[in-house]
Amino acid sequence: MELHFLGSGSAFYPQYKNTSAYFELNNDLYLIDCGETVFETLLSLVGLEQYREIYVVITHLHADHVGSLASLISYTYCMLDKKQVTVIHPKPTIARLLSLMGIGREFYRYKETYDGSSVEFEAIQVQHVDNMECFGYVIRVNGETIYYSGDSSHLPQRILEDFKKGEIKTIYHDTSTHDSDYATHCYYGKLEAWIPHEMRRRVFCMHLDSDCKDLLEGKGFSVVNVDGDSYAEPR
Numbered sequence: 001m002e003l004h005f006l007g008s009g010s011a012f013y014p015q016y017k018n019t020s021a022y023f024e025l026n027n028d029l030y031l032i033d034c035g036e037t038v039f040e041t042l043l044s045l046v047g048l049e050q051y052r053e054i055y056v057v058i059t060h061l062h063a064d065h066v067g068s069l070a071s072l073i074s075y076t077y078c079m080l081d082k083k084q085v086t087v088i089h090p091k092p093t094i095a096r097l098l099s100l101m102g103i104g105r106e107f108y109r110y111k112e113t114y115d116g117s118s119v120e121f122e123a124i125q126v127q128h129v130d131n132m133e134c135f136g137y138v139i140r141v142n143g144e145t146i147y148y149s150g151d152s153s154h155l156p157q158r159i160l161e162d163f164k165k166g167e168i169k170t171i172y173h174d175t176s177t178h179d180s181d182y183a184t185h186c187y188y189g190k191l192e193a194w195i196p197h198e199m200r201r202r203v204f205c206m207h208l209d210s211d212c213k214d215l216l217e218g219k220g221f222s223v224v225n226v227d228g229d230s231y232a233e234p235r
Contacts, residue, residue, distance in 0.1 A: 001141045003172070005226045006041045010176070010185065010209045011064035016226065017041060018064045019207040021148070021172070025118060025141065028053040032137070032148055036067030039075070049080055055114065057121050058089040059150025060134035061097055070101040077107045088114045090123045091133055118142055124159065126152035128184055138168070149173040151207060153183045155194055164199070172224065175205035177212050185209070192219055 003023055009016025018035030022042070029051040031042070048054065054076060059065055069087070076083040086109040087094060095110050114121045120140040128134035128151045136149040138159070145168050147159050152174050162168045179187035185207065195203055200220035213223045 001139075001144050001146065003146075003224075005206070005224045006038055006045070007035070008206050008208055008224050008226045010207050011062065013209050015211075016208055018067070019174075020065075021206075021224075023141070024051075027051060028055065030119065031056045033057070033059055033065040033150070034067070034069040034072055035064040039068035039071045042072070043075075048076060053086065054083070055086045055088060057114070057137060058087065058094055059136065059148075060128065060132055061093060062132070062151070065151070066094070066097065070098060070103050073098070073103055073108045084109050086111060086114075088112075088121060090135055124156055126150060126156065127154050128152055144169055146170045146172065149186070151185060153186050155186065155191070160194055163202075164196075169202065171203045172206055173203060174207040175212075175216065175221075176207075176209050177215070178209065188212075188216060188219065188221070191221065195221075 001023060003021045006020040006022065007017030008019050017037040020031065020033045020035060020038045022029060022031045034056055056069060073085050076085050084107065088111050090112050118141060122138040123135040124138060126134050126136045126149060134151055136147060136152055139146050139148060147168050149172060155173065159168065163171055173191065174186045175188050175191065176185035177188060179189060191203065197220050201222055204222045204224050205216045206224045216223050
């Protein structure tokens with residue numbers, strides 16, 4: 001399974017653009033999050049008209065994760081012969097948000113869950129902020145399983161155990177260089193404590209708050225590549 005990243009930055013580090021990833025399967029596009037910079041970046045890299053279906057999986061409703069979702073939905077409906085994006089999020093608050101942006105339900109399809117014949121997204125509630133429910137996703141594609149954290153200050157114990165057992169091949173995790181007693185993102189020192197050194201290459205850091213690639217790679221972790229190209233997955 002190949003993930004392509006459109007950005008790897010946090011909300012307050014726009015130099016790296018908003019964190020978002022996508023993969024293609026059977027002529028369908030699966031996009032994870034659609035923050036403020038994502039629609040423009042996506043449109044410059046891929047031809048959306050080539051896809052049979054477009055699915056957008058949302059981790060939570062902060063602007064750097066949904067800020068251009070309405071634009072993507074409007075574009076596909078108005079410019080691509082009423083093609084409807086399928087929006088996936090466990091809570092119907094996403095539909096209310098889109099309604100406030102003037103996006104009617106005829107423009108898109110909404111699903112709380114998604115379990116297709118080849119792709120499954122399992123929502124995992126994570127710790128981020130107190131005033132919003134936030135989710136990571138276990139993603140299963142043709143027998144391969146990965147975990148995508150979204151914004152999360154902790155790695156769920158079940159995910160860590162499944163990773164150590166080899167049931168989850170790769171983790172993509174929110175990573176911060178700042179720690180506090182009220183952290184909303186995952187300090188890299190916590191990842192160091194949780195992940196054995198010999199397994200860190202299969203943990204890809206994302207949602208970065210600074211130019212910290214050398215620091216993280218020096219700790220044994222991988223960092224997502226964002227140039228419109230896929231990175232080579234570890235073997």
